[in-house]
Amino acid sequence: MTVSDIIEKLQLKVIGGEEGLQNEVKGGYTSDLLSDVMGNVDEGQVWITLQTHRNVMAVASLKEVAAVIIVKDLEADENTISQSNDEGLPLLSSSMEAFELSGELYKLLNQ
């Protein structure tokens, strides 16, 4: 499944990093603690978070996640969006809460 597929199935909005929409999604990780993500997220996973600042993209890029999804329609900072575009790493948003979105993504990936 690609990032594009999950955007369509979970009705996500693309905020930045369109270049990476064909990234393969291998799983997901939900956390708002950056060190926790740094220590535990795996390459190719989708990272679900409520954090909106630029360091999210720094962590996402270093760990080579497939995409970042910001929950609850929270607005990403301007420099978060520009870094997502620079790196071609998709930054997405959802109106769902982290619990709900994680559940939906889990179902989708384990069909």
Next chain:
Amino acid sequence: MEFNYEVEGGNFTKAGNAASSVKKVLKQLNVDPKIIKRIVVALYEGEVNVVAHAYKGNVLVDIDTNRIYIKIEDEGPGIPDIDLAMQVGYSTASAMVREMGFGAGMGLPNMKRNADTIDITSKVGEGTIVELTTRLTS
């Protein structure tokens, strides 16, 4: 090969620049991606520690064929009790830093887990030196 990076205390927008640059170099050198990942995690956490706690710092990276040596040196408050600082969950980070999702007390433990050796020396009121060494061949 030697590289130097400056780290500004309080400037979170630049946190991760050294890690990102070192990652590119190690990729070009065809280092095992698993080893690169560990080094990048450890260095990123080190940068964040300087940004979150110190006034300014410097990262020295020395790469040879067998190992990478990273020295993160800062001018800052220092660490009074290093054993305590190494404990998962212990943190002295400010409320602002915690709100950003840092300061969960995982930085130094993450660094220890992701380096072959870690040495920390610190003087209260002066600063801290963290030295990380990791073998590049598995």
